Amino acid sequence: MASSSFSSMAVIVSMALLLLLVKSSSAQLSTNFYSSSCPKLFSTVKSGVQSAISAEKRMGASLLRLFFHDCFVDGCDGSILLDNTSNFTGEKDALPNKNSVRGFDVIDKIKKQVEKACPGVVSCADILAIVARDSVVILGGPNWNVKLGRRDSTTASESAANNNIPPPSSSLSNLISKFSAQGLSTKDMIALSGAHTIGKARCISFRAHIYNDSDIDNSFAKTRRANCPSKSGSGDNNLAPLDFETDTEFDNYYYKNLIIKKGLLHSDQELYNGGSADSQVKSYANSESTFFSDFTAAMINMGDITPLTGSNGEIRKNCRKIN
Numbered sequence: 312m313a314s315s316s317f318s319s320m321a322v323i324v325s326m327a328l329l330l331l332l333v334k335s336s337s338a339q340l341s342t343n344f345y346s347s348s349c350p351k352l353f354s355t356v357k358s359g360v361q362s363a364i365s366a367e368k369r370m371g372a373s374l375l376r377l378f379f380h381d382c383f384v385d386g387c388d389g390s391i392l393l394d395n396t397s398n399f400t401g402e403k404d405a406l407p408n409k410n411s412v413r414g415f416d417v418i419d420k421i422k423k424q425v426e427k428a429c430p431g432v433v434s435c436a437d438i439l440a441i442v443a444r445d446s447v448v449i450l451g452g453p454n455w456n457v458k459l460g461r462r463d464s465t466t467a468s469e470s471a472a473n474n475n476i477p478p479p480s481s482s483l484s485n486l487i488s489k490f491s492a493q494g495l496s497t498k499d500m501i502a503l504s505g506a507h508t509i510g511k512a513r514c515i516s517f518r519a520h521i522y523n524d525s526d527i528d529n530s531f532a533k534t535r536r537a538n539c540p541s542k543s544g545s546g547d548n549n550l551a552p553l554d555f556e557t558d559t560e561f562d563n564y565y566y567k568n569l570i571i572k573k574g575l576l577h578s579d580q581e582l583y584n585g586g587s588a589d590s591q592v593k594s595y596a597n598s599e600s601t602f603f604s605d606f607t608a609a610m611i612n613m614g615d616i617t618p619l620t621g622s623n624g625e626i627r628k629n630c631r632k633i634n
């Protein structure tokens with residue numbers, strides 16, 4: 312009696328251990344994943360990112376954003392890179408992406424170079440993760456070791472792109488819940504929002520904030536209105552910098568701007584509006600190094616969102632289509 316309950320206990324415990332092992336080994340990313348299969352990976356990607364940013368500084372911002380929009384839709388699996396097929400609609404025409412995300416040609420070019428160096432080895436999802444890090448570093452931000460071993464999806468979801476990526480009209484509580492739905496903390500969300508220290512937004516994304524919000528510096532709103540007409544449909548694609556001070560330098564001015572009520576998006580200013588995010592914004596405005604270390608940790612957390620690993624998914628040959 313005692314021995315049989317002991318042995319059934321032992322069976323249950325070892326099965327649970329086995330399950331845990333299988334689960335964790337299938338979800339394991341590592342920084343040295345390609346060290347023997349593709350030793351030239353990092354230098355190949357870095358030179359592609361460097362030349363794209365040399366040609367156009369804004370591209371660093373666009374490439375960083377691609378990784379975010381990939382990871383928030385069924386994990387960091389390269390789904391955003393897929394074109395439409397007869398089986399599914401891609402994510403490129405989803406509301407947060409259409410006429411907005413850019414950099415696909417740069418990724419194609421880098422993928423081609425990587426395929427030349429190590430054919431059929433490196434996923435498009437991992438290329439996006441490395442490209443995001445390199446962009447931040449090249450524009451003066453922090454460095455970190457990128458975890459790798461993701462595989463590419465064989466499908467995409469326009470509806471998940473629409474549902475999961477928060478719009479610029481979001482309230483603080485909406486932002487918190489959209490990030491929480493991805494397993495990211497409020498702290499991660501506030502640190503990741505600092506990505507808006509680089510890049511640009513279209514008038515259509517900030518029109519309501521500069522005309523209708525009261526939580527904005529008056530002269531800043533007035534300046535932005537000059538190139539963003541109030542009438543919907545006119546000047547929708549006119550651009551303004553997300554960080555009015557230094558939109559091609561990865562620094563902590565994004566947070567300093569929020570404190571003086573010069574956030575460009577409604578969602579940006581929500582992080583400093585007398586609410587629960589204020590103290591973290593203040594700490595990043597006061598300490599760039601605190602921002603940098605929290606941003607790095609949050610990028611790693613975002614990169615961990617439900618990767619395809621092991622024999623799941625595939626290594627795409629062309630990032631735009633499944634093999």
Ligand code: HEM
Nearest residue numbers: 372373376379411477478479503506510511512513516578
């Ligand atoms: C917190 C919620 C977020 C919201 C509501 C948001 C919203 C937006 C919007 C509306 C734009 C301008 C798009 C356009 O008008 O074409 C934008 C641009 C950008 N976003 Fe975010 N974003 C968020 C978080 C993030 C995160 C987590 C990252 C990366 C870690 C990121 C990186 C960027 C970058 C770099 C740009 C500029 C892109 C370029 O110049 O091409 N954003 N974002």
Ligand SMILES: *[C@@H]1O[C@H](CO)[C@@H](O)[C@H](O)[C@H]1NC(C)=O
Nearest residue numbers: 394395396399400401403404
């Ligand atoms: C992809 O499919 C969607 C939905 O059918 C369509 O609106 C969009 O124009 C297509 N995009 C391209 C590039 O063909």
Ligand SMILES: *[C@@H]1O[C@H](CO)[C@@H](O)[C@H](O)[C@H]1NC(C)=O
Nearest residue numbers: 395396397398399465632633
């Ligand atoms: C569509 O799905 C079917 C069945 O899974 C598959 O055989 C076919 O290759 C897919 N077509 C495309 C264009 O992805």
Ligand SMILES: *[C@@H]1O[C@H](CO)[C@@H](O)[C@H](O)[C@H]1NC(C)=O
Nearest residue numbers: 518519520522523541542543
């Ligand atoms: C501002 O708010 C008013 C009232 O809700 C609305 O009619 C108008 O379209 C808004 N304007 C902009 C630029 O968002």
